[in-house]
Amino acid sequence: MQKAKNMAIAPEILPDPVLCTVDVVLLTLHLGELHFAVVARDADPFRGVQALPGGFVHPQEDADARECALRVLREKAGVSGPYLEQLSVFSGRARDPRGWSVSIAWVTLVPESSLEEAVGKGLGLRKVHDLGGLPFDHADIVRAASDRVRSKSSYSSLPVHLCQPPFTLPELQSVYESLLGEPVNKVSFRRKMAELDFLEPVEGEMQRSGAHRPAQLWRLKTRFRQALSMTDRGINSGT
Amino acid sequence: MQKAKNMAIAPEILPDPVLCTVDVVLLTLHLGELHFAVVARDADPFRGVQALPGGFVHPQEDADARECALRVLREKAGVSGPYLEQLSVFSGRARDPRGWSVSIAWVTLVPESSLEEAVGKGLGLRKVHDLGGLPFDHADIVRAASDRVRSKSSYSSLPVHLCQPPFTLPELQSVYESLLGEPVNKVSFRRKMAELDFLEPVEGEMQRSGAHRPAQLWRLKTRFRQALSMTDRGINSGT
């Protein structure tokens, strides 16, 4: 990379500076309820307050905003290689006392087991409906994230990222039910999973909780680690 | 560490500057095909090249990014009060020779008739598949916009914004068919419009092209000017 300060901008047309940040809504399922991760802020404003993991874009380190979000996730939650989707931009002069700011918000879904170490080091988990005391417009961001995830859950493979592979279909079904907030018909659910075709069986079975037939174990097909599998006709409530 | 006092940010923790811009994909239907608007750039880089209407965020003028996009639309395309939806953020150090930049991209849909004046003043219209010669990553942005609009068209009221009210149901159906790229079943289409419930009849009828029964005229219910009406089960092809 030899490219120096090639294209300078004439000072008179340089716009006023905008603060450019990234915030990540890290979602996981804890005791059957959707939670998001918070960390204590280490600087003003709101020093010490629990907030979404985030930070300024570092143009020297981050090739783009996705890389920035991945860095934040690595540094603040010890998470690597997760499903990561851009949510929306939250912007304006009112949301941050330091000035006109842009927050590029991301959503990521991880199985609870992948957070154990970070939770030991101070990462917090809060229910997505418990939004009190969040700084900036982080409550809006979390609401947008959980709305997005819930609505996508009804017609896509998205919820699978909350399951630690390998997992059974009954386990995955209960994850869908937690997100959708209602029971799902078992036969329809399995038909839909077959149609979406994002799972592959893992050889070997699990027996868990003793006295019953063992269940087949499954994992996500690798080509769906970032792309979602979607269907026109959603998964509906059942039984 | 941080010695940030009240509002000021200590210089040592100030991140490198990021260029913050807005780009708008203005879509309309021309001769039954989806087109996007371009304007000649009035400054380097790419001065004189046809590009998406856009520009730097002006923190003094724009309360937030949506207001900025609306200002751009007003100034460069003479459009006011359109349906406007945030598309995505395009970011990184590679997309703009001036440095690490963020483009907050928006999509807007307008009826062709509302562009007549601006087209007379130099606004260009290009087919969404004709992406040659666009600067920056504008081709990616247009692709993302048309993909988004096409996919939302199958299950929402989105295409209605391409129709100048009042319009007839056959006219609206042909707009849906243009976007979906396939014919739609008339009975299903009308059932779906009734279910989505975003239209209201306008008193008076139109007769057009003479010799046949006149059609009822419709317009969008006001509460759907920004919000979309959505359905689980999409509009599918027919006949």
Next chain:
DNA sequence: AGAATAGTGTCTGTGAGACATTATCTG
């Protein structure tokens, strides 16, 4: 009257949900 398009009634096949049944484990 006839042509042309708007708008509706109705049949049918597909597929989602309900329910019943089989399968396979533990104790």
Next chain:
DNA sequence: CAGATAATGTCTCACAGACACTATTCT
């Protein structure tokens, strides 16, 4: 063998699409 849960077979009803029919205009 009983009990528990996994997995599947099958019936039914709702709804999307097909098709035919009616409605209303103009020439």
